[in-house]
Amino acid sequence: MDFSLKQIAELLQNSSTIIITAHVHPDGDCLGSMLALNEYLTSRGKSVKMVLDDEVPALYNFLPGYEAIGKPTTKIISSDLLVVLDASDIERIGKVKEHVNAPILNIDHHISNTKFADYWYINSQSAATGEIILELLRLLNAKMTPTIATCLYTAIATDCGFFRYANTSVQTMRYAADLMEYGANPNSISEYMETKPLESILTLAKVLETLELHHHGKIATITVSPDTLESLDSTEGFINYPRIIEGVEIAIMFKIMNEGTIRISFRSKTVDVSRLAFSFGGGGHIRAAGCAIIGKIEEVKKRVLDSAIKQLAETLL
């Protein structure tokens, strides 16, 4: 049987020593949720520790309190509760799994959640785990500080693409409004999150030069070379450029990895690209999916384009 938010609130109230963690490759939702929950629990006199098996991306260094997030060690520590945020699966917390000996509470919004924990609260209707944390803090009558507001606003804005993705609900907008009243500043949060290293802009220019249209402009591809990848942390956002071109139905990014693998990302407007990715051993969602294929770029590209054209024809039938 699932747990209610009230039961989760009581569980937190009854725990004295609490460790909070979240998924590796952390994003604004898991970091913001972690920091907001930490701020509240600490204010209630709990002994709280934040542990994450990854670096906090520099992008999120504006979040108040991020410096207190530690890394797991080989030493095993015990506590009353390990809170796992925004992770649908125990593997997603990396080495924290072995590092902490405690009953696990999982709070998450992923529909794919495996209910791996001892206690859980999963709401896939929420655009972000941050929305659930806001509801939880309200149930606990928490004082909504500007720190909590900034963290939760960042959490929510990250996961709904600043209120542009399909998961943006009326509730998402109302929660964001409430968080602004508690002290979140959308303009400075978006300024921080938009900031990019020079290298990323220079790389974008290079990658855009590889832009190709196929199949009467319905498919657009970009290709990222191994030397480009070396100079860059992340290619996030690059696939948006082919995606937003007028008339494009499927956008594809080919990343040529050094070891001979081609990593492929798909985005679409109408076509189910998860089927496309699945046919190459990958997976994902209807409009965003990915896979990896071993082979030479020309040959891999041809195979993928052929399949994409076939998928497109079937969809438009």
Added chain:
Amino acid sequence: MDFSLKQIAELLQNSSTIIITAHVHPDGDCLGSMLALNEYLTSRGKSVKMVLDDEVPALYNFLPGYEAIGKPTTKIISSDLLVVLDASDIERIGKVKEHVNAPILNIDHHISNTKFADYWYINSQSAATGEIILELLRLLNAKMTPTIATCLYTAIATDCGFFRYANTSVQTMRYAADLMEYGANPNSISEYMETKPLESILTLAKVLETLELHHHGKIATITVSPDTLESLDSTEGFINYPRIIEGVEIAIMFKIMNEGTIRISFRSKTVDVSRLAFSFGGGGHIRAAGCAIIGKIEEVKKRVLDSAIKQLAETLL
């Protein structure tokens, strides 16, 4: 004396033939506001005409009813009321000024509004004219249709940069939530608005190659050549790329026009660039300003960079 929103509502109720117009170089706010007001007034049995002295950008062809927007002719037409939306100054409506013979009602949110009309409602606290139209329609007990919701959501989202600019208020978020309840779909609106012609993405790649950093990475410039401009409607958004680079305080775009003029746009994080623009005969806001200088690009660039460095030094003192 200023007019109240109630007086404006009564004025509309008491008018039978109404012409609605907005500013040239139309954006989502003036178009969305125009179409929403037209939809309501038409439903009340008024004889309504929309006239605009410009083309509707293809980008906004998803707005329901845009095909009904006509152009002014040399013939003079009369009506009970000419509603001028989102224009701070009579010159902004172009030839509609000579085309229509009617008392003028101006609804606007620009702080620079000149109160040129016979009746006016100006609220510079509103992030968009669309927010005022929503308030007006509520006062009139209008039935909020999905058409009205889509138009007003687009109006508001345009002017607050999809809830990221500093003018985004708690009210802005709450109005957006309400409009979603009335039928606006943020995801499809943002998808439509993000769509770009292929040429725009290709040009972006070319323009990014001109990126230069100056003064220890605190100033970033891009330069747009005349042949680039020929193939493109708009350079909107290009200046964001130098602006978001880590460490950049002032972003500058130089547009080399064919006739020997250099058009310059400034963006900043901290520095007051309106002073910079003003010193070259231009103007604008603290963080976004512009000017035009006649001269050769190398020489103009040097003058502008020298001034920018000086301004930067004064700000950081």
